[in-house]
Amino acid sequence: MPEVVAQQVKSDVGLASALRSSTLRLSRQIRRQRVEGVDLTANQLGVLGALGKHDAMTIGELAAHEQVKPPSMTRIVSNMEEAGLVARRPHDTDKRQIVVELTESAHALLHANRRRRDEWLQTKLKKLTPEERDILRKAAPVLERLAAT
Amino acid sequence: MPEVVAQQVKSDVGLASALRSSTLRLSRQIRRQRVEGVDLTANQLGVLGALGKHDAMTIGELAAHEQVKPPSMTRIVSNMEEAGLVARRPHDTDKRQIVVELTESAHALLHANRRRRDEWLQTKLKKLTPEERDILRKAAPVLERLAAT
DNA sequence: TATTGTTATACTCTATAACTATA
DNA sequence: TATAGTTATAGAGTATAACAATA
Known part of the structure; x- marks a missing residue:
């Protein structure tokens, strides 16, 4: 029921709650993606x-x-x-x-991890509609500002 | 330099990377917020x-x-x-x-943790501009969909 | 005399293997 | 005979206390 979500999000309380749960859930999934063997x-x-x-x-x-x-x-x-x-x-x-x-190999490992996570996220983003991706494109800088402070 | 960010986010690679870093950073901060003493x-x-x-x-x-x-x-x-x-x-x-x-006390603890995190997020959201909050309000359901799958 | 890092020792947490009860 | 959980034992990781080197 998307109406319920949309309605909740109209208030600031609902927005905070929605952001909290989706951010935590998404971060757990991202963290799971890393190069194997290490x-x-x-x-x-x-x-x-x-x-x-x-x-x-x-x-x-x-x-x-x-x-x-x-x-x-x-x-x-x-x-x-x-x-x-x-x-x-x-x-x-x-x-x-x-x-x-x-060390150099640690830098390489960090880079590889980051790439793997980005690739995983990209495949998830492809499953969204173009409109949804547009919304996220606009939201990304705001989220970065929110996370930065 | 916000232009750089905006430009990066135009591509799907940039969007994934921006979402990855802001999601991980924000989640770390959210996780830090919890009831003390426990x-x-x-x-x-x-x-x-x-x-x-x-x-x-x-x-x-x-x-x-x-x-x-x-x-x-x-x-x-x-x-x-x-x-x-x-x-x-x-x-x-x-x-x-x-x-x-x-137990009941565990339910209460979970609830208190969630409330504390939401309150913390709300004070952060208040520091954004109304336009930025609007953008996030639209993005919240998309993020939930992204995190759900 | 205070501070930074290390060593020595005890405690906690987790895993593997063996055991008990039930399916 | 296989499965769910527990107990026994060993190994990895962390903390406190004591120590060495330097400020």
Whole structure:
């Protein structure tokens, strides 16, 4: 019954509720799409994503970002280093700190994951009507603004 | 530079990419909003959500849904039972199976979480322009359709 | 003296294998 | 004989406490 949905969405309460449920559901499906053969833990994926954005971070920064304690992050980074995903190097000025960076293969993995998810989403978008795609095209910049703040 | 965004979104590739990144980012922020004082593990939250949708599920169904092995689900359910979130009862016809249901307080918790997230989203929506909200109102049913399939 | 990261140790969570009850 | 759930045991991951190096 699309009328019900449309009516709910007229109010701001209904809009928030509709956006919440569809965003959460869609995100779960997107997250499921990733390159096979490489199985990482949730925290490893988090570190990968954080380093993909911030380029270089210290152990402490990564621990705070992923909400784990420093000793745990030491271990996580060590495992990822063994797997060839990250590299440690000394901080430029503060010799106590350790800077962690992504390796080339980790960058490639991130890129491949992103591509796979986009391809999956594209096939889903193809199943919509042209009018629906138009609506989403207009909504995309708004959603980006909503997510950015 | 909004022009760049608008131009990217003209193609289906750009639309998929924009939807992917904004959906994932927004969902992370939504997930962060929840009632305080009640800290549950990811799997406990998953069980809570699954039971919220399907009302009553067996241990085996929950294990498959949360992608853990039956012995792990036995433990998860036992912990949640101690916390007063779920209750076990025997299956109506098959005495081997155990049916798990949410307690009243778990229903209340789910409801409170949903409300908190909606309120948070509403304050974010208020910061948009009326035109942007209109665009989202039109897009909401499309997003629900996209997430539903 | 404070801070960053690591090591040592204990605890929690999950999986595999074995067991019990029911189909 | 097969299936659903539980129990026993081992392995992976995280946290707290103690430690080393540097600020």
